[in-house]
Amino acid sequence: MKLSTPKRAILQCAFLLAAALMIVCGINRGEQETVWNKAANICLECIGLG
């Protein structure tokens, strides 16, 4: 499917708006704390031990 330039621009704006809303929603739910908890401790699965 080939998108015209104006249609692509509309999609880009819509996706960026959706992305911003999702990030705000995620922070509001405290997801970044879950990310930090996982990333700041040794992830046994990631290193092949879990």
Added chain:
Amino acid sequence: MNNAVRRKLIQLAAFGFTNTHIGNFAAGKLYTGKWKQFCNPGLHCYSCPAATLACPIGAMQAVAGSMQFNFSFYVVGFLLAVGVLLGRFVCGWICPFGLVQELFYKIPSHKCKLPKLFTYVKYGILILFVIVLPVTATNYMGMGQPAFCQYICPSGTLFGGIPMTATHPELRTTTGFLFGLKMGILLLTIIASVFVFRFFCKTLCPLGAIYGLLNKVSIHHLDVDKSACIQCGKCARTCKMDVNPVTSPRSAECIRCGACAAACPKQAIRLGFRNGSKKEEHHHENT
């Protein structure tokens, strides 16, 4: 400075930025500061002692597999924003594991192309190992495992598994089948990367799959001036990702490395955020 040198310098700078805690390698400890709540645009294991940021694929699975959540708005929103802005430019210019594979590809050997069918495997991995399994394969507490990290990710084995097991004798005693499987995948990836340009990016990387889909709408893109193109085919022959930029400038496989634009004898290909070819831009500047 030509495009290839500029790209390599940016790749090295990005590698350095994502690995600022290099001193942690000796002690085998992780950086635990607040930067770890933010995701890296490229694939880089957060269990790497030097890692500054969180791996987005690992983070997505960790949130979706946690007891509180089944979906990560935070990580998906981040990937959507980065993907819409840059597409697979991230793969070509920022991803640390992409740089590692390119260095292995520099080893002199016979170079091969992969059948196109292999490039679809990464979408299956994204759906099954990153999206479905962490949410569905849960334990009695409702917690899922990061299946991609657990069974596949060679970046995690290289940057996390090897340094951590090397510095922690107690971890070495727990290595078993899984560690062997992941070492095997890492070895396969390294050997394949010597012969096939970015073997992992082409076939297995779920992050490349996400950014590849967003290449279709990304603001940073390749633009081809069809009126200036003389159909010499030099761009397609130059492309190590096996893309023909003239027929498919928004291919999901294009990592926006810019090699095609540099190779074009008519400056008909442009890489950037604006529309229009380099030649058109020069024409406007001169008039």
